[in-house]
Amino acid sequence: MGFVRKTALPLWLLGWGAEFLLADMSHLLALLFHQGVLDEQFLHLRQLQDETSPNFVYEVTSIYFRESENLLMNLKLLLTEKEHSDYTKIKVHVNQIMGSSSSIGANRIRNACVAFRAVSDQHNRVGCLRALELLEKEYNYLKNKLHEFFQIEQQRSLAARARYPLPN
Amino acid sequence: MTVEGNGRGGVGMRDEGGRDKFPTGMRVLAVDDDSTFLKVLEKMLRDCKYHVTTTNDGATALRLLRENRKSFDLVMSDVQMPEIDGFKLLETVVFEMDLPVIMLSSYGDTKLVMRGVYHGASDYLVKPVRMEELKNIWQHVIRKNFNSKLKNDCPNLDKVNDREVGVVGNMAASGDLPGKLTKRRKEQNEDDEDEDSEDGGQENEEPSSQKKPRVVWSVELHQKFINAVNQLGLEKAVPKKILDIMNVEGITRENVASHLQKYRMYLKKARGFASESKDPSYIRLASLDKYGEFQTLTGSGRLSSNSSLPSYSAIGMLGTFNPPSYLGLQGNASSGVSSPNYLQTLNSSFTKAGKLQEVSLPANQGSSIFQGVPTTLNFNNIINSSIKVTGNNLDMGSSPNGLQNSVYSGMSSHVFTQGSQLQPQNASSVEVTASASWQGVTRYSNFPSATLNQHTSTNLRGNFNLTSPDTCDNLIDFSSTGAISGTLEDSRRDIECDGGLIDNVVRHVNYGLSQHGKDRHRNYKQISSSTSALVPANGASGSVSQRMTQNGTAVYSGVPDVSVIPEQSNLSGVHHHSSVEVSYIDHMTKCNDLSSLEHMKPQGSIYNANYESFDELMNAVIKRDHNRETMLMDGDMLFDASQLGSCI
Numbered sequence: 001m002g003f004v005r006k007t008a009l010p011l012w013l014l015g016w017g018a019e020f021l022l023a024d025m026s027h028l029l030a031l032l033f034h035q036g037v038l039d040e041q042f043l044h045l046r047q048l049q050d051e052t053s054p055n056f057v058y059e060v061t062s063i064y065f066r067e068s069e070n071l072l073m074n075l076k077l078l079l080t081e082k083e084h085s086d087y088t089k090i091k092v093h094v095n096q097i098m099g100s101s102s103s104i105g106a107n108r109i110r111n112a113c114v115a116f117r118a119v120s121d122q123h124n125r126v127g128c129l130r131a132l133e134l135l136e137k138e139y140n141y142l143k144n145k146l147h148e149f150f151q152i153e154q155q156r157s158l159a160a161r162a163r164y165p166l167p168n
Numbered sequence: 169m170t171v172e173g174n175g176r177g178g179v180g181m182r183d184e185g186g187r188d189k190f191p192t193g194m195r196v197l198a199v200d201d202d203s204t205f206l207k208v209l210e211k212m213l214r215d216c217k218y219h220v221t222t223t224n225d226g227a228t229a230l231r232l233l234r235e236n237r238k239s240f241d242l243v244m245s246d247v248q249m250p251e252i253d254g255f256k257l258l259e260t261v262v263f264e265m266d267l268p269v270i271m272l273s274s275y276g277d278t279k280l281v282m283r284g285v286y287h288g289a290s291d292y293l294v295k296p297v298r299m300e301e302l303k304n305i306w307q308h309v310i311r312k313n314f315n316s317k318l319k320n321d322c323p324n325l326d327k328v329n330d331r332e333v334g335v336v337g338n339m340a341a342s343g344d345l346p347g348k349l350t351k352r353r354k355e356q357n358e359d360d361e362d363e364d365s366e367d368g369g370q371e372n373e374e375p376s377s378q379k380k381p382r383v384v385w386s387v388e389l390h391q392k393f394i395n396a397v398n399q400l401g402l403e404k405a406v407p408k409k410i411l412d413i414m415n416v417e418g419i420t421r422e423n424v425a426s427h428l429q430k431y432r433m434y435l436k437k438a439r440g441f442a443s444e445s446k447d448p449s450y451i452r453l454a455s456l457d458k459y460g461e462f463q464t465l466t467g468s469g470r471l472s473s474n475s476s477l478p479s480y481s482a483i484g485m486l487g488t489f490n491p492p493s494y495l496g497l498q499g500n501a502s503s504g505v506s507s508p509n510y511l512q513t514l515n516s517s518f519t520k521a522g523k524l525q526e527v528s529l530p531a532n533q534g535s536s537i538f539q540g541v542p543t544t545l546n547f548n549n550i551i552n553s554s555i556k557v558t559g560n561n562l563d564m565g566s567s568p569n570g571l572q573n574s575v576y577s578g579m580s581s582h583v584f585t586q587g588s589q590l591q592p593q594n595a596s597s598v599e600v601t602a603s604a605s606w607q608g609v610t611r612y613s614n615f616p617s618a619t620l621n622q623h624t625s626t627n628l629r630g631n632f633n634l635t636s637p638d639t640c641d642n643l644i645d646f647s648s649t650g651a652i653s654g655t656l657e658d659s660r661r662d663i664e665c666d667g668g669l670i671d672n673v674v675r676h677v678n679y680g681l682s683q684h685g686k687d688r689h690r691n692y693k694q695i696s697s698s699t700s701a702l703v704p705a706n707g708a709s710g711s712v713s714q715r716m717t718q719n720g721t722a723v724y725s726g727v728p729d730v731s732v733i734p735e736q737s738n739l740s741g742v743h744h745h746s747s748v749e750v751s752y753i754d755h756m757t758k759c760n761d762l763s764s765l766e767h768m769k770p771q772g773s774i775y776n777a778n779y780e781s782f783d784e785l786m787n788a789v790i791k792r793d794h795n796r797e798t799m800l801m802d803g804d805m806l807f808d809a810s811q812l813g814s815c816i
Contacts, residue, residue, distance in 0.1 A: 044298075044299070045208065048215065052214075060207050063203050063204050063207055067203055067204060089250070092248060092249075093250075095274055096202050096250075099200075099202045099204075099205050099273075099274040100202050100204035100205055102274060102296045103205040103208045103295060105296075
């Protein structure tokens with residue numbers, strides 16, 4: 001997105017597309033909100049971003065993705081490795097994902113965690129595996145969308161600065 | 169202790185620059201294995217202008233804290249962490265380092281919260297945490313210091329008693345309560361600091377490890393007390409001498425002291441009332457607004473005491489006499505701490521939209537902080553047995569939870585009044601367990617009416633033998649002043665009860681009460697035609713006696729006294745007040761064929777009589793009970809019954 005069709009140059013290089021990009025960003029966010037992928041907590045995060053922490057949202061979500069990746073991997077191991085899974089540990093992991101997700105406003109992931117917790121309370125292995133699958137699916141979707149979001153944001157900030165295409 | 173913003177008393181700001189700007193610069197240590205959340209939290213805390221240190225690891229946190237205890241003011245910790253048990257960490261920090269700890273969790277279920285409270289948490293926040301919540305966390309620091317300060321003051325009963333009585337008296341005289349009370353309280357606290365006041369002294373005298381059994385002021389005991397006081401002369405009666413004369417085992421000087429204090433307050437009140445005009449418009453009194461009707465009371469000018477004793481007029485329910493003010497006031501303030509605390513809480517309850525000053529007791533004390541509750545119960549007890557004052561109430565001070573008295577919010581007042589309606593109960597020594605039970609009650613910033621009802625009802629059930637015809641007298645008129653809104657839930661967050669939370673009970677009551685209108689008047693009328701069942705405060709309807717166990721946990725015992733409940737008891741407390749009133753009416757009806765409250769005339773038509781003095785009233789009441797019961801009342805009337813009308 002953001003390419004001028006004829007020239008195939010990124011809009012931001014042309015210094016034009018800032019508004020479009022902003023529109024894109026808003027559109028994307030609106031979509032995510034509408035889908036319930038994100039909730040108002042994400043907006044709070046954006047509000048926290050200020051001069052002292054200009055990249056706050058990006059930093060937080062990066063931490064989130066990194067940690068969640070680990071947790072999901074651990075969960076998979078816990079559920080598949082041994083005969084009898086350690087449901088206490090599973091619960092702790094799920095709790096943590098749930099906490100982080102709610103902190104950044106990842107609503108659907110959080111809901112998936114709630115479901116996961118319920119199943120793990122029953123020590124239902126199959127149920128847990130399914131819940132994990134759902135969790136991973138939601139996680140990947142969010143990850144992609146947020147990456148997209150940050151890309152646009154980056155382009156937009158560049159576009160805002162670029163008034164004249166630079167020679168190199 | 170005054171909140172001077174500089175956090176004196178141990179609040180973190182050690183550096184000069186930050187001193188005056190508390191809560192700015194408050195030093196927070198945040199512990200959570202969730203780095204994402206930690207980062208967000210850190211940013212939010214920084215935005216609140218706190219100093220933040222974060223760590224993923226509980227062990228690191230402990231190390232940081234141990235290295236320098238004074239380096240932090242507040243700790244926030246997740247309770248479910250993989251490597252270290254959040255609750256253990258919580259306990260360690262609270263007890264070893266005496267810092268307020270706020271729990272964090274993704275889950276907010278009751279059990280977890282309860283556990284947290286038991287482990288000493290000052291608060292419990294559910295993720296995601298909002299900015300608004302963080303803006304107020306500094307209160308826990310202040311509160312903790314405040315409580316510690318109170319507890320550390322050494323007891324000095326006599327001095328404190330006299331002074332407190334004096335203070336209370338002063339306050340009674342002044343019309344402008346809230347500010348003055350608060351001010352006086354603060355002054356007193358400051359004085360107390362220097363003079364080994366009894367504020368919290370009771371707690372020192374009875375460290376949590378030595379919970380004494382509550383003294384129940386039975387009729388006989390009280391009689392002895394009265395005899396001793398009369399023998400010595402009221403002016404010269406000091407607890408030590410009284411104790412000697414009484415020559416009873418199992419009572420400590422503190423018990424006597426607090427009882428004496430209450431008695432003095434009561435007398436003061438009674439005398440004050442005796443001189444009031446005799447307008448028997450107790451119904452008018454009934455129109456307390458949900459804040460305990462202080463306004464009404466003060467407005468009417470009937471109460472000689474300041475509005476801090478609103479209950480008295482409020483009690484008007486049945487237009488009974490007003491000795492309660494004495495009781496009410498003192499009921500909670502059994503210990504030296506009581507008066508000022510109580511009054512203060514009363515004031516604060518009125519002044520700050522019912523937000524009562526919270527007193528938090530350390531977790532291991534097992535006493536929960538409850539606001540505004542119990543006074544009435546005490547009162548009830550006292551009145552009921554024509555002075556069957558349960559030692560519990562009176563002995564609040566002597567318990568480690570002496571502070572709890574202060575927690576009683578303004579509701580106490582009307583609780584008292586309501587209590588006053590209780591006829592002296594023959595048999596059971598009404599235990600002031602009510603107060604105890606309140607200890608377990610969650611603190612809620614609302615008005616007493618709700619709690620009162622709850623407690624009173626429970627208490628009533630438990631303590632009074634409601635099944636007997638006499639019990640109709642015992643029913644407390646709950647005409648709640650409406651208020652307690654269902655803030656129990658809200659206040660749960662603020663719960664600082666460390667032991668025996670009886671928030672369920674309170675909740676029930678509150679819900680029921682919150683639906684209560686302000687108009688007692690109306691309620692009464694409604695009651696006469698309503699058939700709502702008497703709703704016990706909690707699930708255990710009927711004779712639920714709340715007892716404070718050694719560690720302050722309120723224990724409900726007893727089986728619902730079905731006979732008391734005219735109809736299906738609505739345990740959800742929806743119609744609490746009306747139930748209470750109805751049940752009262754029912755009882756009265758049973759007893760006296762009364763059809764409506766206004767026409768209620770208990771035997772002897774006490775309510776319609778125009779008693780010149782409280783004494784007469786008391787006599788009448790007692791006589792009536794005496795006729796009915798086997799309760800033995802000596803000639804001495806313990807209370808000067810103020811004129812019925814003037815009670816209002």
